[in-house]
Amino acid sequence: MPTATHKRGFTLIELVVVIATLAIIMALAIPAYGRYSFRARRVDARELLMRAAAAQERFYTNFNRYAADPITGAGSLGISDTSEHGYYKVTTANGPTGDNQSYVLSVDPQGAQASDYCGTMTLNNNGAKTPPASDAAANANGACW
Numbered sequence: 001m002p003t004a005t006h007k008r009g010f011t012l013i014e015l016v017v018v019i020a021t022l023a024i025i026m027a028l029a030i031p032a033y034g035r036y037s038f039r040a041r042r043v044d045a046r047e048l049l050m051r052a053a054a055a056q057e058r059f060y061t062n063f064n065r066y067a068a069d070p071i072t073g074a075g076s077l078g079i080s081d082t083s084e085h086g087y088y089k090v091t092t093a094n095g096p097t098g099d100n101q102s103y104v105l106s107v108d109p110q111g112a113q114a115s116d117y118c119g120t121m122t123l124n125n126n127g128a129k130t131p132p133a134s135d136a137a138a139n140a141n142g143a144c145w
Contacts, residue, residue, distance in 0.1 A: 118131055
């Protein structure tokens with residue numbers, strides 16, 4: 001009498017369990033990775049703002065006023081208007097006094113970063129930053145600053 005052979009392989013139920021487990025893991029991991037990516041790319045904005053602010057302060061040291069258009073104007077500071085990785089673009093404006101004794105730097109998110117909760121980030125000559133670090137909705141994905 002022939003001996004019974006034992007068949008190898010996976011049953012359909014085992015395969016469905018594995019696929020369901022992977023689907024649950026992916027459903028948790030993909031949104032978390034997206035939030036992490038936004039948070040990681042914000043470094044690009046902070047670096048660009050700090051670089052532009054430092055250039056403005058150097059200009060102020062030499063001329064006793066801030067550059068009116070430090071990126072492309074006659075008083076250009078020699079910095080690029082786009083962040084190193086291209087996720088942000090900087091714009092400048094004179095502060096509320098309008099006499100080049102104050103400034104407001106703004107970075108607008110570009111490309112993949114455009115839908116980030118923090119949106120436009122600003123820094124002025126007094127060091128005030130927006131959006132504020134205490135913003136609870138932003139803190140759900142890490143503070144903007």
